[in-house]
Amino acid sequence: MTEQLPTTPSQTVGPYLHIGLDWDRYGRFVVPEGTAGSFRIHGEVFDGAGQRIPDALIETWQADPDGRFDHPDDPRGRVPGFRGFGRSDTRLGEYSLHTVHPGVVPGPRGAQAPHLDVSVFARGMLHRVVTRLYFPENEAANAADPVLSSVPVHRRSTLIATAEPGGYRFDVHLQGDGETVFFDV
Amino acid sequence: MSDHPNTGNGPAVAGYRPDPPETHPPLDFPGYKSTALRHPKQPLLLLPQTLTEITGPVLGGDLVRPDDHDLTFRHRDDPIGQKIIVFGRLLDSDGRPIPDSLIEIWQANAAGRYRHIGDRWDAPLDPNFDGVGRTITDKQGRYEFVTIQPGAYPWGNHHNAWRPAHIHFSVFGRAFPQRLVTQMYFPGDPLFFQDPIFNSVPEAARPRLISRFSLERTKPNWALAYEFDIVLRGRDATPFEEPHHD
Numbered sequence: 001m002t003e004q005l006p007t008t009p010s011q012t013v014g015p016y017l018h019i020g021l022d023w024d025r026y027g028r029f030v031v032p033e034g035t036a037g038s039f040r041i042h043g044e045v046f047d048g049a050g051q052r053i054p055d056a057l058i059e060t061w062q063a064d065p066d067g068r069f070d071h072p073d074d075p076r077g078r079v080p081g082f083r084g085f086g087r088s089d090t091r092l093g094e095y096s097l098h099t100v101h102p103g104v105v106p107g108p109r110g111a112q113a114p115h116l117d118v119s120v121f122a123r124g125m126l127h128r129v130v131t132r133l134y135f136p137e138n139e140a141a142n143a144a145d146p147v148l149s150s151v152p153v154h155r156r157s158t159l160i161a162t163a164e165p166g167g168y169r170f171d172v173h174l175q176g177d178g179e180t181v182f183f184d185v
Numbered sequence: 186m187s188d189h190p191n192t193g194n195g196p197a198v199a200g201y202r203p204d205p206p207e208t209h210p211p212l213d214f215p216g217y218k219s220t221a222l223r224h225p226k227q228p229l230l231l232l233p234q235t236l237t238e239i240t241g242p243v244l245g246g247d248l249v250r251p252d253d254h255d256l257t258f259r260h261r262d263d264p265i266g267q268k269i270i271v272f273g274r275l276l277d278s279d280g281r282p283i284p285d286s287l288i289e290i291w292q293a294n295a296a297g298r299y300r301h302i303g304d305r306w307d308a309p310l311d312p313n314f315d316g317v318g319r320t321i322t323d324k325q326g327r328y329e330f331v332t333i334q335p336g337a338y339p340w341g342n343h344h345n346a347w348r349p350a351h352i353h354f355s356v357f358g359r360a361f362p363q364r365l366v367t368q369m370y371f372p373g374d375p376l377f378f379q380d381p382i383f384n385s386v387p388e389a390a391r392p393r394l395i396s397r398f399s400l401e402r403t404k405p406n407w408a409l410a411y412e413f414d415i416v417l418r419g420r421d422a423t424p425f426e427e428p429h430h431d
Contacts, residue, residue: 004278004279005278005416006205006208006393006416007204007278007416007418008394008417009208009209009210009390009393009394010210010365010366010367011210011353011382011386011394012217012368012382014353015301016291019291019315019316019317020289020290020291020317021291047222047223048223049222051222053223055303061240061241063237069237069240070243071243072243073198073240074236074240083244084242085242085244107236108233115237117237117238119364121366122223124221124222124223125223126210126385128366129225129229150230150231151230174222175225179227180225182230183229183231184229184230184232185234185238
């Protein structure tokens with residue numbers, strides 16, 4: 001095995017992340033406004049005292065409605081024009097993203113239910129944490145999903161968004177009652 | 186590879202190696218008080234890398250304008266402070282350059298103040314400095330910013346607490362597991378010893394956060410220069426196989 005370069009450590013985004021990571025409205029639109037079938041995902045990020053965090057940042061990454069990615073490493077070929085990435089801070093109390101349903105994504109342990117990968121950054125977090133968002137209406141697919149199935153039953157609900165008019169709600173609890181399941185990726 | 190996405194059999198994909206232990210700070214670090222209520226208490230669950238993880242956003246285009254890498258350029262007058270060139274390469278741990286990756290930076294001004302509504306530090310704002318820059322790595326993974334030396338500033342973490350001068354870096358790499366936000370520091374800073382954010386990093390890894398003064402890249406009568414390479418996780422040598430289901 002050849003010698004490997006040591007990787008660079010993570011550091012907190014600090015309280016002023018909005019200076020560098022603010023894309024204004026652009027970041028919130030995974031798909032352009034008015035895209036057929038698009039909806040809103042929003043939610044709050046809570047600390048261990050149950051307080052809403054106003055200096056957090058949410059990033060999402062997802063497949064297109066056919067389960068494909070606009071990325072050179074997708075062996076099925078790129079899907080040009082589907083950015084798949086969303087970013088929103090919580091300055092206004094909650095984050096908000098505008099997207100479409102991702103399709104089924106293949107995985108080494110079987111088909112994966114539609115999902116978003118989610119990164120959470122904030123002051124007071126020395127490293128991002130990673131979670132996944134699943135959709136409540138996909139009951140059969142969620143039950144068969146290899147990642148969701150690996151989560152203890154009583155904690156699975158923390159990974160499933162709540163349907164509401166116009167979209168979904170997905171809150172993140174960094175700690176405490178109902179702590180969100182976070183993954184080591 | 187030819188399996189239909191909905192059959193449940195995934196294509197063979199090479200994932201990204203875990204970072205070695207003693208690379209990153211812990212999420213719970215009592216010296217940095219704000220971690221207390223903001224670290225998960227349950228253990229992280231292992232997320233097997235699938236297509237969602239071995240891919241990641243390919244960003245650029247209309248997000249970055251040609252002069253966004255020069256933080257000294259966009260106002261009528263020069264900002265206050267010592268001009269510096271910050272440059273380096275974005276690599277993976279196998280030494281491969283990572284091209285076409287968005288790098289975002291943000292920082293305080295020369296007096297140690299951020300242009301942010303939340304920053305109440307009693308130091309002057311600079312009308313000619315916003316403190317934000319963006320660029321895309323080139324084919325060899327190289328990047329360069331022109332900015333000014335940021336100042337140190339006090340904060341409320343502990344008695345007489347000061348942040349060493351630093352620049353925040355945000356990089357994407359090629360895939361979701363490579364996403365990294367870090368901070369670049371300057372060599373010989375006398376404030377390192379008392380800073381819990383810098384010292385949250387395991388001791389052997391701290392030098393990787395410190396830039397290197399580069400005489401060869403200084404510009405006479407104009408700017409000092411600092412080199413800062415960023416290394417992200419490398420790929421597994423071989424694609425993982427489809428495991429058998431019980």
